Amino acid sequence: MSVKIIDYRCPQNHRCPSVMVCPVNALSQVGDSAPVVDNDKCVDCGKCIWYCPTGAIAMDRG
Ligand code: SF4
Secondary structure: OEEEEOHHHOOOOOOOHHHHHOOOOOEEOOOOOOOEEOOOOOOOOOHHHHHOOOOOEEEEOO
């Protein structure tokens, strides 16, 4: 399991707060674009989900 970015929920107009709280640097962002998750680094802590103000990050149960 990992997290997925729901692009259409991300306004893509700000620095992503979730990128800053990820304890293993699994999230990255170029400019103000939607963040990208590195599934090999993610440890499924769920922290980024709680810090995203628009609900654009969710657990990927697929
Ligand atoms: S679930 Fe945790 S480890 Fe994975 S991307 Fe989010 S903050 Fe980082």
